[in-house]
Amino acid sequence: MNMHKDNMKNEKNINLMDDNAASNLMVEEQIARNIVELLNNRTQHLSMAEEQRLSVARNLAVNRLAGLQAQAAGDGGINQGGHVLSWFGRHVGQYFEQHRVMSAALVVIAMLLTFFAVQQFGFNNNLENSDAFLLASDLPPEAYADKGFVAWLDTN
Amino acid sequence: MATPKELSDFLAAVERRAFKQTAYAVRDDHAALDIVQDAMMKLAEKYGDHPAGEFPMLFQRILQNTMRDFWRRQKVRNLWTTLLSSFGGNDAEGEDRDPLETIDVEDDSDEPSAQLARSQTIQLIERALEKLPARQREAFVLRYWEEMDVAETAEIMGCSDGSVKTHCSRAVHALAIELKKQGLDKLGLSNAIFSK
Numbered sequence: 001m002n003m004h005k006d007n008m009k010n011e012k013n014i015n016l017m018d019d020n021a022a023s024n025l026m027v028e029e030q031i032a033r034n035i036v037e038l039l040n041n042r043t044q045h046l047s048m049a050e051e052q053r054l055s056v057a058r059n060l061a062v063n064r065l066a067g068l069q070a071q072a073a074g075d076g077g078i079n080q081g082g083h084v085l086s087w088f089g090r091h092v093g094q095y096f097e098q099h100r101v102m103s104a105a106l107v108v109i110a111m112l113l114t115f116f117a118v119q120q121f122g123f124n125n126n127l128e129n130s131d132a133f134l135l136a137s138d139l140p141p142e143a144y145a146d147k148g149f150v151a152w153l154d155t156n
Numbered sequence: 157m158a159t160p161k162e163l164s165d166f167l168a169a170v171e172r173r174a175f176k177q178t179a180y181a182v183r184d185d186h187a188a189l190d191i192v193q194d195a196m197m198k199l200a201e202k203y204g205d206h207p208a209g210e211f212p213m214l215f216q217r218i219l220q221n222t223m224r225d226f227w228r229r230q231k232v233r234n235l236w237t238t239l240l241s242s243f244g245g246n247d248a249e250g251e252d253r254d255p256l257e258t259i260d261v262e263d264d265s266d267e268p269s270a271q272l273a274r275s276q277t278i279q280l281i282e283r284a285l286e287k288l289p290a291r292q293r294e295a296f297v298l299r300y301w302e303e304m305d306v307a308e309t310a311e312i313m314g315c316s317d318g319s320v321k322t323h324c325s326r327a328v329h330a331l332a333i334e335l336k337k338q339g340l341d342k343l344g345l346s347n348a349i350f351s352k
Contacts, residue, residue: 028328032300035281035331039301042278043172050189054175057193058167061200066160068204 162208167196170212174219177297180285181223191226195219216302217312220294227290277335284334288327295323296331 046054134141143149158166171192178188195218203214285293291313298309299320310320 028325029300031332032296032324032328035328035335036300038278038281039176039285040173042282043176046172046175050175050185053189054171054192057189057196058164058171060193061167061196062160062164064197065158065163065200065204068201069157069160 157205158208158211163200163204163211166208166211166215167199170215171196173301174215177301178219178223180282180297181290181293182226183286187226191219191222195222198222212302212304213308213312216298216304220312280335281331284331287334288330292323292327292330295320296327299324 134144174192174195175188178191179185182188182191195215198218199211199215203210203218206214285296288296294313295309298304298312299306304312306317306320309324310317313320313323
């Protein structure tokens with residue numbers, strides 16, 4: 001019986017604490033609402049210079065968006081990021097648009113690789129031509145390495 | 157994708173609040189205007205292709221991050237100023253103040269408190285807001301001024317829902333205590349908040 005009474009008492013205490021917490025929360029929110037109402041009132045009384053500056057900033061942002069959208073529309077939907085790499089997909093295009101340094105580095109690397117590949121191909125081609133010339137020649141290859149033979153050719 | 161008109165309408169609706177919120181945080185109207193402009197441009201450039209419904213959350217997040225960037229730059233600049241002034245032997249007391257840290261409550265006993273007019277009350281609130289620690293002010297502004305729910309506020313602030321509630325509660329208490337010094341009954345606020 002006593003235990004039951006204790007339980008009832010505890011439940012009552014918990015309920016009272018919950019009520020207090022809810023009441024405090026309501027009071028807090030009421031105070032916050034009143035403060036915010038005053039702050040909102042304050043925002044209606046900005047100086048002329050501040051209002052103009054905000055208006056200019058807003059127009060800049062809106063014009064920027066309009067410019068970006070016009071550029072995207074002008075690219076015919078294929079090149080939405082304004083970048084050749086957008087052909088690999090819109091998000092890829094946006095990535096390269098936002099990481100211009102990385103894009104430039106990639107282009108330079110690609111150019112260097114192409115240059116070395118062309119060089120290598122040209123070198124191999126020259127070697128093949130030299131080998132073919134030596135093999136098809138009437139003279140044996142050793143003759144071209146003989147300095148005396150070259151001197152004899154010059155004198156005759 | 158949002159249209160330029162939707163962006164314009166959205167910015168027109170929030171720009172004044174954004175400016176005042178930033179001004180309370182950085183305590184410099186010119187810097188606040190620059191920060192708001194930066195945030196607007198970032199929203200247009202990076203998130204212009206998002207639906208207009210996402211703008212409030214995105215804009216607040218950009219604004220808060222731009223403010224943090226400003227504070228970081230200020231901190232570095234103040235560090236250099238302190239170092240240079242220490243070489244020059246000048247007194248640089250107060251210049252190394254970190255706005256990210258808790259701001260001490262100052263004595264405002266010289267303020268007129270007998271007849272608190274509405275404009276004076278607003279000024280008091282503004283000053284009280286400026287004195288709040290950065291995280292408390294951020295939570296209060298997002299939760300009550302921007303009317304975001306706890307989850308949205310927590311997402312922008314990068315903390316848990318519980319932290320948001322704690323910050324909000326502490327902010328309201330600090331503001332209420334600060335206002336009570338100047339005559340709380342003028343605001344029509346209850347005294348119950350102080351009986352906790």
